[in-house]
Amino acid sequence: MPLSAESLTKNFFRxxxxxxxxxxxxxxxxxxxxxxxxVLTGRSGGGKTTVLNMMSGLLVPTKGRVLLDxxxxxxxxxxxxxxxxxxxxxxxxxxxxxxxxxNVIENILLPYAIYGExxxxxxRNRADDLLQRLDIAQLSSAKPAQLSGGELRxxxxxxxxxxxxxxxxxxxxxxxxxxxxxxxVFEFFRSAADEGAAVLIVTHEECAAEYADxxxxxxxxxxx
Amino acid sequence: MKGFKDLTVKSLxxxxxxxxxxxxLTVLLTLTVLDGSLTESSLETGIDSLEARLGAxxxxxxxxxxxxxxxxNIVLQGSTGYFYMGKNYVDEISRIEGVGxxxxxxYLASASTSCCSIPVQIIGYDPDTDFTxxxxxxxxxxxxxxxxxxxxxxxxxxxVGDILYFYGVRVKVAAKLEKTGTSYDTTVFTNADTIxxxxxxxxxxxxxxxxxVDPDNVVSCVLINVADGYNAEEVxxxxxxxxxxxxxxxxxxxxxxVSDSLSGVSSVIGILIGAVWVLGAVIMLLAFTxxxxxxxxxxxxxxxxxxxxxxxxxxxxKEALLIGLAxxxxxxxxxxxxxxxxxxxxxxxxxxPFLLPSAGAVIGYAIAAVALTVVTGADAAAVSAFRISxxxxxxxLRGDN
Numbered sequence: 001m002p003l004s005a006e007s008l009t010k011n012f013f014r015x016x017x018x019x020x021x022x023x024x025x026x027x028x029x030x031x032x033x034x035x036x037x038x039v040l041t042g043r044s045g046g047g048k049t050t051v052l053n054m055m056s057g058l059l060v061p062t063k064g065r066v067l068l069d070x071x072x073x074x075x076x077x078x079x080x081x082x083x084x085x086x087x088x089x090x091x092x093x094x095x096x097x098x099x100x101x102x103n104v105i106e107n108i109l110l111p112y113a114i115y116g117e118x119x120x121x122x123x124r125n126r127a128d129d130l131l132q133r134l135d136i137a138q139l140s141s142a143k144p145a146q147l148s149g150g151e152l153r154x155x156x157x158x159x160x161x162x163x164x165x166x167x168x169x170x171x172x173x174x175x176x177x178x179x180x181x182x183x184x185v186f187e188f189f190r191s192a193a194d195e196g197a198a199v200l201i202v203t204h205e206e207c208a209a210e211y212a213d214x215x216x217x218x219x220x221x222x223x224x
Numbered sequence: 225m226k227g228f229k230d231l232t233v234k235s236l237x238x239x240x241x242x243x244x245x246x247x248x249l250t251v252l253l254t255l256t257v258l259d260g261s262l263t264e265s266s267l268e269t270g271i272d273s274l275e276a277r278l279g280a281x282x283x284x285x286x287x288x289x290x291x292x293x294x295x296x297n298i299v300l301q302g303s304t305g306y307f308y309m310g311k312n313y314v315d316e317i318s319r320i321e322g323v324g325x326x327x328x329x330x331y332l333a334s335a336s337t338s339c340c341s342i343p344v345q346i347i348g349y350d351p352d353t354d355f356t357x358x359x360x361x362x363x364x365x366x367x368x369x370x371x372x373x374x375x376x377x378x379x380x381x382x383x384v385g386d387i388l389y390f391y392g393v394r395v396k397v398a399a400k401l402e403k404t405g406t407s408y409d410t411t412v413f414t415n416a417d418t419i420x421x422x423x424x425x426x427x428x429x430x431x432x433x434x435x436x437v438d439p440d441n442v443v444s445c446v447l448i449n450v451a452d453g454y455n456a457e458e459v460x461x462x463x464x465x466x467x468x469x470x471x472x473x474x475x476x477x478x479x480x481x482v483s484d485s486l487s488g489v490s491s492v493i494g495i496l497i498g499a500v501w502v503l504g505a506v507i508m509l510l511a512f513t514x515x516x517x518x519x520x521x522x523x524x525x526x527x528x529x530x531x532x533x534x535x536x537x538x539x540x541x542k543e544a545l546l547i548g549l550a551x552x553x554x555x556x557x558x559x560x561x562x563x564x565x566x567x568x569x570x571x572x573x574x575x576x577p578f579l580l581p582s583a584g585a586v587i588g589y590a591i592a593a594v595a596l597t598v599v600t601g602a603d604a605a606a607v608s609a610f611r612i613s614x615x616x617x618x619x620x621l622r623g624d625n
Binding site: 056091100 | 230531532
């Protein structure tokens with residue numbers, strides 16, 4: 001079941017001489033299909049992150065709809081939308097997003113803890129496997145303060161995919177990574193798509209195209 | 225991690241300085257509310273106790289005692305002193321219309337020299353006619369006081385069986401009274417025969433200002449309960465009109481001065497409690513708002529993972545509840561230690577009757593203080609959580625807010 005953005009528009013308040021309304025995204029439509037990697041690229045300030053946030057249920061659009069199973073996700077109550085994000089969406093936000101009072105493995109398992117779901121052996125094994133694949137297995141018990149930027153980023157990726165979401169949204173997932181780890185992460189997302197997920201990656205990395213089914217370029221809030 | 229609940233505890237432990245400051249704030253708030261309320265209540269209990277201890281409608285003393293304010297100072301302030309009037313006045317007073325029960329009392333102040341064990345106020349009463357002290361002494365000592373037996377106030381450093389000396393006379397402590405919160409806590413009581421012996425001895429040692437006094441023919445004051453059908457004001461006026469060189473005083477009037485002071489002090493304490501509570505609530509709101517603001521990225525991440533606004537609010541409120549509970553329990557403990565340990569000092573500083581209410585009432589005040597602090601903290605946290613939950617997660621992640 002695809003996730004479709006229909007005529008999404010997002011305006012922000014920003015003081016300027018002409019108008020206090022800044023349009024970050026204008027009338028954008030986008031469809032994320034299962035088993036595909038979509039790369040969203042373009043210059044900074046072009047509206048990529050805003051699109052990702054709106055499609056992942058984190059930012060209410062000014063206009064337009066995001067449809068899943070024929071339902072606009074923004075017509076759901078906060079409780080329903082939150083549960084949907086927990087069950088079916090996996091988001092890797094920009095920047096450092098660790099919960100500092102928890103260690104690495106606790107951070108990764110946090111999506112289960114939010115709704116009190118038990119983490120059985122299968123979940124634990126999956127977490128260990130993710131740590132292994134992202135090359136941070138030795139840091140399982142470490143606190144976020146002890147990790148480098150790149151390690152934190154990979155921890156956030158493991159956390160986003162721990163519940164095998166249908167839709168993965170990654171905002172600059174390789175921002176702090178070297179070439180080798182960048183390649184590892186893109187391969188990781190490719191395999192997630194191959195296992196059935198729809199993946200949307202916002203990135204400036206040109207090599208991302210090698211792993212994508214589709215590359216979309218954005219400028220001034222529009223697809224170009 | 226077992227669940228989302230663990231995150232509450234881990235968040236608190238993960239930021240020990242922030243947690244400690246918030247706990248300290250709740251300790252101070254609870255301490256102020258509890259000790260302020262207990263002080264106010266203790267003053268009220270103290271005045272009730274004083275009224276009960278006086279136990280008479282009218283007191284008659286020599287006129288000279290009232291002009292020097294000796295009498296009120298002895299009864300209300302705990303000063304030591306003594307004054308006498310001839311016993312013939314007792315007969316005159318008894319003939320006044322409206323006088324019902326009547327009993328004499330004898331005052332003597334012990335000295336701080338070697339003749340006396342402790343410098344205190346000594347009050348002698350006649351067990352056969354007394355209606356004010358006996359009921360109260362009976363609570364601690366069921367028997368009739370023998371000659372050379374004394375009953376000591378609760379604050380005095382003397383205990384049952386101790387031998388004391390007043391003006392060289394050996395007396396035995398037969399009982400120790402329960403706390404009253406009044407000047408009677410530092411007073412020694414004995415029967416009329418014993419105090420006459422003490423007065424006689426003080427005269428022999430030339431340590432009494434009244435060198436020509438005959439202990440068998442004087443009294444210090446007369447306590448009166450008015451007869452049925454009369455009121456205290458009427459009887460007081462009658463005595464003052466018909467008996468020369470004495471002054472009849474309504475006990476209610478005596479206490480009214482103290483009550484006025486108490487009312488003033490209570491109002492100040494009430495205002496202070498209110499002001500501290502409002503200030504505490506505002507500081508808590510600011511503290512929680514700052515704490516929530518500092519952690520908004522963390523909350524945004526939890527939203528990303530699927531935490532609803534309700535779940536975030538419950539996380540923040542649970543943290544506030546834990547902080548409030550820990551702080552208020554610590555504050556209550558500290559507050560009780562201060563009130564129980566330094567009650568005497570507070571009484572001295574205020575110069576008013578001061579008696580802690582019953583244990584049940586103290587527990588009630590403690591529970592109320594804990595509840596008030598916990599609810600205040602939780603409300604402050606709820607307001608902060610509500611404000612942060614209204615902001616779009618995407619906006620927080622963008623760093624625009």
